[in-house]
Amino acid sequence: MKQNDECTSSGGTHPAAYRAPEGPDADHPQRPLTLPPDTTLERFQDFMHRIGRIVGPDNATVIASNAELQHEDYLDPSKAHDVRPSLRAPATHCLTSLFSIGRNVGYGGAAPRVPGSIGLDMGRNMKRILDVNVDGAYALLEPGVTFIDLHDYLVKNNLRDKLWIDVPDLGGGSVIENTIERGVGNTPYGDHWMMHCGMEVVLPDGTLWRSGMGGLPNPKADPNDPPHEQLPNETWGLFNYGFGPYNDGIFSQSSLGIVVKMGIWLMANPGGYQSYLITLPRDKDLHAALEIIRPLRVGMVLQNVPTMRDILLDAAVMGDRKSYTSSDKPLTDEEMDAIAAKLNLGRWNFYGAVYGPKPIRDVMLQVIKGAFLQIEGAKYYEPEDMPDNLVLQTRHDTLQGTPSTTELKWVDWLPNGAHLFFSPIAKVSGDDGVAQYDVTRRRCEEAGLDFIGTFVVGMREMHHIVCIVYDRKDPVSRKKALWLLRTLIDDAAERGWGEYRTHLSVMDQIAKTYSFNDCAQLKLNEKIKEALDPKGIMAPGKNGVWPKKYKAADWSVPSN
Template sequence: MLEELKNLTMNGTSATNGDASRTNGGVNGDASQTSGGTNGHASHTGYVRPNKAGTRKTGDPLTLPPGVDSEKFKDFIRQVQDIVEQTNVNVIDKAEHLNKDHYLDPSKVHDMYNVVDEDYFVSSALVAPRNVREVQAIMKLCNEFEIPVWPFSIGRNVGYGGAAPRVPGSIGLDMGRNMNKVLDVNVDGAYALVEPGVTFADLHEYLVKNNLREKLWIDVPDLGGGSVLGNTIERGVGYTPYGDHWMMHCGLEAVLPDGTLIRTGMGALPNPDANPDLPPDEQPANKAWQLFNYGFGPYNDGIFTQSSLGVVVKMGIWLMPNPGGYKSYLITFPRDEDLHQAVEIIRPLRVAMVLQNVPTIRSILMDAAVMGDRKKYSTSGKPLTDAEIDEIAAKLNLGRWNFYGALYGPEPIREAMWQVIKASFSAIPGAKFYFPEDMPENEVLQIRDLTLQGIPTYDELKWVDWLPNGAHLFFSPIAKVTGDDAVAQYELTRRRSEEFGFDFIGDFVVGMREIHHIVCIVFNRKDPKQRQNAFKLIQTLIDDAAKMGWGEYRTHLALMDQIAGTYSFNDNAQMKLNETIKNALDPKGILAPGKNGIWPKSYDKKAWTITP
C-alpha cells in the first residue's frame, strides 16, 4: 500500500476550471448569458451557475430559481405566504443576508465557509413551515411551480456547506425554526421522538429538566448545536456506545416530493386507537414504532439518508440507559510512528467491545488548536515541521497522537476493562495514561469527559480559530482498522496538506469495524488564495483516495459530484439505481436536486456538475 502511495502524483495540481459543460444549460437547457456570480460578474473560482443571472427587478432575490422568471417567483412567494404566513417567508434580496459567519448564529441562506464564490450556493428565499401539513402543502406548491426546494434542520452542517442549497436559487426550507419539539421520551423503551429543530443540547436539556438524565443519556457529536434528526439522516457520529446515530434511529415520518406523508417501519401499521378524523400526522403511531426498525417488506428508511427523496419531519432515536458508572481516559503516544501500533492494538479491542464507545486518535495539532491559535505556538508562515510539532506536544504534555476513550458500567466492570486496555497499550514504549483529575489543565480531556458521557459542549469549536478568520472543510475517507491503512491515509493527507500550505489537523474516529478519518482543512475564509488552495487540496485528496480504494462518507456541496463519481462500480450501477428512484419519486426534480451527486432527469447533469 505504501508503495502505491508513492506512485500517486506529487504535483498537487487539480481543479481545471471553466469547462464549457458548466456554462451551457440549466433546467431548460438555456445557454448561460453570464460568466457567473449573482450579478453576472466573473466567478473567482471559474465555476459558473447554469441558471441565468439577468437584470434584477425590484423584489427579486439575489438568485432566482433556475427556469423561473421574476413574476413567477413573486407569484410563488405570494402563495407560499398564504400557507405559512408572511412572517415565515424571507426573500434573500440583499447582500447583507450573506453576512453571518459563525456556528452559534449560522447563516441559513449560504455557505459560511465558502470555497467557491460566496454567492454561488445561495437560496432565493427561506420558508419556515409550522407543521407537517404545511410541509406537504409547500411540496405540492413547489411541484406546481417547478421550483427546487432544499430542506435543512438548523443550518449548522458547517464544513459540509451548512444550510446552503446545491442549486443556487432554491427555496431554503427551514424545518427547525418552528418544528422544534421533543414529542416523546419513553423511559422503559429508552427512546425519544423528535422534530427537525431539536438540537442535541435541546434534547439533553429536556432530559435534565424532566429529571430523566439519571435514567437516560443521549449521544452527542463534538458540538451540541446541531439537529439530532439532521445529523442522523446525514449519518453523523458521536462518541458513546451509541455513537453510530443512524444505527440508533428507529422510525421516520417523511413527506415525499409529491406531498404524500409516510411512516416507515412499524409506523406503517396503524394504531388501532387512532382517531381516523385526525390528520395523519396527528394520529398516534403504532406503539412499536420506536422499538423495531424494520416492519414488514422492504426496509425504506435508508433512502431518506443523504438523499433527496423525502423531507423527514419526525424521527425516533434510541437513548442510552444510564450505564451505572462512567470514567473517561486519555492515553498519549509520544512518536508519530506510534500510530501504526496503536491502531493494531485498537482493532481487536474494539471488535470485542472491550473498547465500548467510539474512541478517537487525535493528532497533536487538533488538541493544540483547541487550546490556542497558531500564533501561540509558531510565527512560521510555512507548515509546521516535525521538530516544531514535537515541541508543541512537549509543551502541552501530550503525545504526537492522543487516544480518548471511556469506560461504562459498575466499578468492577470498568476496572476489569481498564486493566485489559492499560495492559494492551502499555506495549507502546512511552505511552502514558491519564484520567481527567490527573490533568485538570488539559482543556481537551475535560471537554471529552463531557462529550463521552453525552453532555453537549461547544468548546471543540475553538480549533477552527487555528488561523485568523478560521473556516474549514472536512475530508472524511473511510479506512480499515489496520495500522497500514491508518498510516497510509495519514501520510498521504499530511503530505498533500503541506503541499498546499496547510498544517495537518485530523483524527481517526473508530467505529465497530472501520475508521472515519476526519481531516480538518482549516483556512482563512477572507483570504481568496487560501480558499482556493483548500478547495484544490480536497479535490486532489478525493482523487488520491479513490486510486487507493478509499471513499468518503460525507462531503461539502461543491464536492458531491466528484465523490459520487468515484463510486462507479459496474458502469456506475449504483448511481443509475439512485437516479431511477429519484425520477420515480420526484419526476419534476424539485426536492434537493444534485444532493450527493444525484441529478433528476429535469436537469442537465453535465451543465450542473462541479468536478475538477
C-alpha cells in the first residue's frame, strides 16, 4: 500500500520537478521552487528525508525542474500542475493534495489549490483490482485503477459476457477519482456516485475507516492482519448504508480523507443492446426535443444517460476549426448549418441506446422514434447506417461500457487546444435548456469563442457541459477563456443555476453562489473540516472549504 509523496511548487513562472538525489547527497533533498506554507527549508528537507525512509527514495520526489511540465499528453499528464492551464503560470498547488491519475482534464488535472505542496499520487502504486464479484455484480478497487484497466480485466478474465462497466467519455481516468468527483457516464449506471458501495478512507488523524456494512467485522478475516488487509464484511459491496448516520457523502468532492478502496456496482450484461443517433436539423429544435426527453427519461423509456450534443462538439471530434472555416470570428448559424450538412448531422444530435432482449428493445425504439420523429426533419440512424461517423461509432462503444480516448479530439478545435468546463445543472425542460443555451452561447460569442456544448440528461435533471476551448499558448485566448468561465458563473447564479463541479481556479467563486441562509452549506462544511482535520493539512481550499488557519483571500487566484 505504498503511496507516492510528491512535492509540487509554483514559484517563478512555472512549478518544476526533480527526483530526490542519490549518492552522498541522498540525505539532503534539494530546495523546491516554493516551500509549503509556514515551512522552513530545514523542516521541509527533514520531512522529505523521513518520508523517503518510509516509502523509499523512488516514491519520494521533489518538483524542481521543468521536465515534469512537459508531460502534456492525456495518457501521460504532468503531476505538478494543470496541463491545460488558463493562467500565465500553472499556478495552483497545495499543502497536501490528492490525485489518483491526474487526468481530471477541464477541472484542473492533478493540480491542487494552494502554492507549495506535498502531493499524494494515489495511482502510482495502488493499482489493484481487489475483487470482482460476479454474483453481486460489483468490483472492489484501489485508486490507480482506470476505466480502461477495469474493462481490460473483465475481458482478460472472460467476464465481459456477464458484467459491463460504465465509462465516461474518456476512459483513462481513475474509477475512484471520477466517482468521488461525482462524474457521469453513459449507460444506465451512468451516475457513478449512485453506483458506489463501500469506501475505505484514511482520515487526517491516521484512522482507517470503512463505510456502511464495512463497519461490521468479517468473522472470516484474520484478526492478526493489519486492518487494511483484513477481508471486508461480505455485504460491504452490496448495501450502502449500514447502521446509523450515512457518512459517505462527506468524502465526495471533499478534503476530509484519502479514499484507498471503493466498491463500484457493475451492470449485468443486459442480453442485448442497440445504440442510435437522432439528428435535429434546426437550432430551435432543442426546445421540442427536451420536452420529448423529459417524460421518456422519467418513465425509464430512455434507459441510459443520453446526450444532446451541439453540432460543433461533433464537428470538433472529426476535424479542427481550420478544416471548416478560415474566419477567426465565432461561427454564425449559417456556417454551422453548412457544417451540419457537410457531416450529415443536425444542429443538435441526440445519442442514446436501448438495452435488453430484442422484443424489449424493439418496443423501446418504437416509442422513442415515434416521439422524436414528430419533429420536422428529424432523422434516426444506427451505427451501421453511418460507418464513417467517428462520433456515432465511438458512442456505440461507450454506451455499452467500452472505454475510449477518442473524444478528446474535440480539444484540438484550436491550435494548442485546452479547455475549461462550465457545468451548471438545469431542469429537463425546453424553456430551461434554451435559456441556458442562449446565455452561454451569447457569452461565448462576446468572448470571441465558439459555443461548444452538450446536455447530459440524468434521471430528473440535465448537466449542461459547456466546453470552453482555447489556445493554451496564447495569453489573449487564455484570458478570454477565464473571463468567460467567471462571467458564466455569475450569470448562472443570478438565474438560480449552480455548477456541480468546477475548475480549481473558480472553486471559491462557486462555493459563494451556494449562499442560502448566509452560506449555511459552506459553514457546515467548514465545521466538519475543523472537526476531522483541525490542523488543515489536507487539500486546503478544495471546493471553497478552507481550514481556520487559512484566509481564503490570501490565496486568491489572479485574473491572469
